Amino acid sequence: MNLVLLVEGAETEPRVYEAWLRHRLPALHRVANVADLTADGYVLVSGKGYPSCYRRIAGLLQDIEANPGRVQELWICIDSDEDTYEARYAEVDRAVQAELQNTRMARTNPSLEIRILIQHCCIETWFLGHDGFLRAGPQSRQLVDFKRFHDVSTDDPERMGTYPGYVTRASFHLAYLKAMLLERNHRYTKQRPGVVIEPSYFEALRARRARTKHLASFQHLLDALRAADPVGP
Missing domain, CATH: 3.40.50.10620 (PH0156-like domains)
Structure with a gap:
């Protein structure tokens, strides 16, 4: 093909x-x-x-x-x-x-x-679907607030709106992803997406979809x- x-x-x-x-x-x-x-x-x-x-x-x-x-x-x-x-x-x-x-x-x-x-x-909305990356008890104040607004480990990331202070949904989803990965010692940028391109990350998204019908x-x-x-x- x-x-x-x-x-x-x-x-x-x-x-x-x-x-x-x-x-x-x-x-x-x-x-x-x-x-x-x-x-x-x-x-x-x-x-x-x-x-x-x-x-x-x-x-x-x-x-x-x-x-x-x-x-x-x-x-x-x-x-x-x-x-x-x-x-x-x-x-x-x-x-x-x-x-x-x-x-x-x-x-x-x-x-x-x-x-x-x-x-x-x-x-980045898809990337937020890896439910093993968001800590049960986030350490950063920002991530605590984000999780309280929409817990992407249990609630569908595609249904998440815009957090106050962000102009667009996409900019907030990007900020959420960066904060989530940083607490796991991973950095994400547009130029260097890092861990999200690994096969295990893709498989976690596929498993989330199969298990929850999210994404x-x-x-x-x-x-x-x-x-x-x-x-x-």
């Missing part, structure tokens, strides 16, 4: 998705361009943020169209930010459908599967990975 991924960010997402693909689909190897794909490969493209990521969709569809049958899956991975999951999904889908009208994809690549993977509200948007990534490797664990 050959796969093309368009991820929203320029720093965290490329590192995370590359690590997770290496863990879950180890047979795939990364190449630079669609034209370089042979068998069992993938291309990972950064959209350089939102909404500029939408400008990359047309170019990727053109590359896929120019190489008929070479790509089986196109994944578009974008945060929902302040939108609902449904609103952001619909927005991305409209962008994709508009660009498809400018191609002959129905004839050249009729079996292409396009998956829209919404990180609700951001990829509903993460399930779509799990489904995509399972479809790409139906015999995998």
Whole structure:
């Protein structure tokens, strides 16, 4: 199988998705361009943020169209930010459908599967789902307050709102994640996501989803990975 991924960010997402693909689909190897794909490969493209990521969709569809049958899956991975999951999904889908009208994809690549993977509200929201990282009794005053506001070890991180003083949900979720990991002696930055890219972290998120049905948007990534490797664990 050959796969093309368009991820929203320029720093965290490329590192995370590359690590997770290496863990879950180890047979795939990364190449630079669609034209370089042979068998069992993938291309990972950064959209350089939102909404500029939408400008990359047309170019990727053109590359896929120019190489008929070479790509089986196109994944578009974008945060929902302040939108609902449904609103952001619909927005991305409209962008994709508009660009498809400018191609002959129905004839050249009729079996292409396009998956829209919404990180609700951001990829750090998913990372907060590792319920083994939040201490039962946090030491920092900040983390105590965050946990009192929304305990991500027991309550769904995707349902967490914005803590007073933070402009956006995403900025608060990022601050919460940094504080949670720091108490476990791990540092998280966009440039160096650290422990979250490890296979054990991914498996903890997968287990949380299976056990609690939290992280509903993460399930779509799990489904995509399972479809790409139906015999995998």
